[in-house]
Amino acid sequence: AQSVTQLDSHVSVSEGTPVLLRCNYSSSYSPSLFWYVQHPNKGLQLLLKYTSAATLVKGINGFEAEFKKSETSFHLTKPSAHMSDAAEYFCVVSTTGGGNKLTFGTGTQLKVEL
Amino acid sequence: DVKVTQSSRYLVKRTGEKVFLECVQDMDHENMFWYRQDPGLGLRLIYFSYDVKMKEKGDIPEGYSVSREKKERFSLILESASTNQTSMYLCASSLSYGNTIYFGEGSWLTVV
Numbered sequence: 001a002q003s004v005t006q007l008d009s010h011v012s013v014s015e016g017t018p019v020l021l022r023c024n025y026s027s028s029y030s031p032s033l034f035w036y037v038q039h040p041n042k043g044l045q046l047l048l049k050y051t052s053a054a055t056l057v058k059g060i061n062g063f064e065a066e067f068k069k070s071e072t073s074f075h076l077t078k079p080s081a082h083m084s085d086a087a088e089y090f091c092v093v094s095t096t097g098g099g100n101k102l103t104f105g106t107g108t109q110l111k112v113e114l
Numbered sequence: 115d116v117k118v119t120q121s122s123r124y125l126v127k128r129t130g131e132k133v134f135l136e137c138v139q140d141m142d143h144e145n146m147f148w149y150r151q152d153p154g155l156g157l158r159l160i161y162f163s164y165d166v167k168m169k170e171k172g173d174i175p176e177g178y179s180v181s182r183e184k185k186e187r188f189s190l191i192l193e194s195a196s197t198n199q200t201s202m203y204l205c206a207s208s209l210s211y212g213n214t215i216y217f218g219e220g221s222w223l224t225v226v
Contacts, residue, residue, distance in 0.1 A: 041219075043204060046214050
């Protein structure tokens, strides 16, 4: 079985300040982990993914995430928020034992204020 | 670029109607998925398919069926639409396990 917990449903930051979106996972197998972003009325776009290579993963638009097996975490960070980062973010886990299924977190709404 | 196309972006249907949601991908992907997205619940898997004519139930298959007659096309069918199926439906595809999953832009379905 696998599961994902996004610890914050809403995060609000000021433009130019760091962003931290938290994600914990549970998996019986070696997981692949993803972060997706969804802008209003749009589909989901891949930000980055971890598939058992380097534990620090760099993605698009300055985002990165670190896989920490001991903490079962995969938090998403960005050094400096931009207004265009305002969107909903989903942490996703996939495992071979999961039958090629993805399990999504419930999402974190990021608000960026001036 | 991979493209996943959901032909209907916005639909309004009456209770009891049969509804078809169509999805086409252009990258010869093996796997295709249908999710529904509801506020506070994230994305929930309805059905997925790992090959032509193959399908597996996801977490919430009740009230839905699917069809995959061709590799590039995956259809979601609501046999008798109900108001609790009002939602946003997202189609996705991937080459295989562990590969990036690509999403369509979504289909907003309202059942009245």
